[in-house]
Amino acid sequence: MxxxxxxxxxxxxxxxxxxxxxxxxxxxxxxxxxxxxxxxxxxxxxxxxxxxxxxxxxxxxxxxxxxxxxxxxxxxxxxxxxxxxxxxxxxxxxxxxxxxxxxxxxxxxxxxxxxPPFGHFGEDSIRNWFEANLTKIEFDGTTLDRYLDEQMKSDLLRFExxxxxxxxxxxxxxxxxxxxxxxxxxxxxxxxxxxxxxxxxxxxxxxxxxxxxxxxxxxxxxxxxxxxxxxxxxxxxxLTYLLEAADDIAYLTADIEDAVKKGFLSYDQLLEELRSEKYISKCADEDERKNYTNMIDWLETKYQNAKAKKIANPELNAVQNWVISIQGNLLYCASYGFTRNYRSIMEGTFTKDVLSVSRGNALSKALGGIAYEYVFRSKPILKMEISAGNIINFLLDNFIPAAIHYDTEVKLSPMEDRLMCMISENYRQIYTIYSEGKSDKEKLYLRLLLVTDFVCGMTDSYAKRLYQELSGIE
Structure with missing residues (x-):
């Protein structure tokens, strides 16, 4: 290249x-x-x-x-x-x-x-819905899992x-x-x-x-x-390697800061987890271990400085200051990983992410592991994800059946007709443009994408409000 x-x-x-x-x-x-x-x-x-x-x-x-x-x-x-x-x-x-x-x-x-709305759980919900329903919904006398081509099915089952x-x-x-x-x-x-x-x-x-x-x-x-x-x-x-590293650094550090701010994770718990051998053992060599332990020292120093300044919440202040420091550290590590492997990246033979081949690898793994344990598996988040899953399932349960026979000789029921009118006119126009001259199978595939387009375009609030309105809650 x-x-x-x-x-x-x-x-x-x-x-x-x-x-x-x-x-x-x-x-x-x-x-x-x-x-x-x-x-x-x-x-x-x-x-x-x-x-x-x-x-x-x-x-x-x-x-x-x-x-x-x-x-x-x-x-x-x-x-x-x-x-x-x-x-x-x-x-x-x-x-x-x-x-x-x-x-x-x-x-x-x-x-x-x-x-889609509701974070990565929204993606999971869409994938899970198609996994559960492609074998149940029929079109032209057969179920969708038999009617659609392999990649059409795979696009839905592996929605991304x-x-x-x-x-x-x-x-x-x-x-x-x-x-x-x-x-x-x-x-x-x-x-x-x-x-x-x-x-x-x-x-x-x-x-x-x-x-x-x-x-x-x-x-x-x-x-x-x-x-x-x-x-x-x-x-x-x-450039995808640098974009991916920037995304990783942003969410790894933000998840920790947000978790401490909302009370999912305390300063003491964070420090204890970072000192755990399960994360320190991931250091590949002495340089990586030194970088990792330096980051722990930085956190403790930030805490002592906050206490010395008599800040009201020294634990939160320490974590927030520490997050800024480790962002700088991981940015340096990502840049090192990119420039060190520049030749193989330009040749198209590099197979890893740039943080994983730097001395920031163990730290990034620790941050991800701590966030997963204290945030993503916590009961409040699980409850909210269940709520979000119910909303996504409700929307797909209603709009997919309505879209199956849209733009076909089969007459839609009054309810199905109303549901299709709810979908953005722009999205329906895009479907009309790109379905012109396509086979019945391709048109059905595009109609299924029309519904996922509609759902993915929703904000959290709109998805929740539409669910409430259509289910009669409001």
Whole structure:
């Protein structure tokens, strides 16, 4: 791969009226389109970890995305300046570095744009619903699991927010036409974290690119056009590694801070867990162990400083200050992992994430493990997830059967007709455009995606309110 091709400015269509007075580069134009979009604004009502939470402290998808955007841009600046200073790649210039930073800044804003309401549990709920119902729902005299092609079924059974993001950005954002936001291919390829179809997923391959899917069958041709245009066909786009690291650092540190703030985790519990051998033993060598123990020392120092200043809540103050410190530490580690493996990344042969090959690996594993034990498996979160699951199930229970015979010769019942009218007119128009000339099987597949498009576009509050209204609670 080379940067002349990787920084592809191609869009699905070009503007008919380009402005000669517009001094922005193509990637800066992407930033403006994102910030001004309704899809981006809706992230303010999609929570990051605590579904249906009323606190104004914890991260929403919007604030998380802003953090990821900042971290990603910082990683681009640090990593590419190092590559330039050390002359590791003679092709690199300051202009390329600036373009890389612009792309990463935009990608951070968009990396969660396709996620449904209620966090990752929303994704699980959609997958679980199709797992339970594809064998029950019939069309044309047979059940959907027999009627649909293998990848069509797999797209539904392995539903993925990353693939939904590509669909949203290139089709569903129907403001000007059916080509979405008209973003550059370089940006879109950065967002395709897993350059494989749902049928190629292999979580045990040892290669991170096969962990999940990156596109639906409905976007296959577009996916192939994007990856071939950037020269990244068959492998991960290089900037994806930095975007992924920024996301990991943001949520790993934020989950700990939010957990302490909300009382799920105390300062003493955090310190005890960090000192546990189950996490220290994950250090691969002396350098990693030294970095890990230094981080523990930092936490204790922050606490002592807060006590000395007679701060009212020294435990929380210590954790919040510590989180800022470890963010800096992990950003350095991620940059090191990227630059050290730059050659294999550019060759498309690197198979891991950049944090895992740095001395920040053990710390990141510890943060993730602690958050899982004290937050994600806590009773309050489990109760809220059950509530969220019930909402998703209710919506799919009602809208999927209504969509089965939509746009067919079969007459919908009055209730089914009303339900289909509830779906965004823009989404229904996109279905009409892209289903034209397709077979009955392809149209059915697109109608099923129409419903998941509708659900994924909902905010937490809207999904909850619609559930209450349609079930007669309000």
């Amino acid at each position: 080379n940067w002349e091709k990787l920084l592809c400015e191609k869009r699905q269509t070009r503007s008919k009226y380009p402005s000669k007075k517009d001094l922005r580069n193509e990637f800066q134009k992407d930033y403006h389109r994102i910030i001004c979009s309704a899809s981006f604004r809706r992230l303010q009502d999609k929570t990051q970890v605590f579904p249906l939470d009323k606190s104004d402290f914890v991260r929403t998808r919007l604030t998380h995305s802003l953090e990821v955007s900042s971290f990603a841009k910082s990683l681009g600046q640090t990593s590419f300046q190092y590559l330039i200073d050390k002359n590791i790649d003679s092709e690199l210039t300051t202009e390329i570095k600036d373009n890389v930073c612009s792309i990463l800044e935009c990608a951070g804003l968009l990396h969660d744009i396709g996620n 927010g990353n693939a939904q993001a590509l669909r949203l950005l290139t089709k569903l954002h129907y403001l000007v036409d059916e080509n979405g936001m008209h973003l550059t291919y370089a940006l879109l390829n950065t967002l395709i974290k897993y350059p494989i179809s749902s049928c190629e997923i292999d979580k045990h391959s040892g290669n991170i690119k096969t962990k999940k899917m990156g596109y639906y069958l409905a976007e296959k041709e577009l996916f192939e056009d994007i990856t071939s245009s950037t020269g990244a066909a068959g492998c991960r786009y290089p």
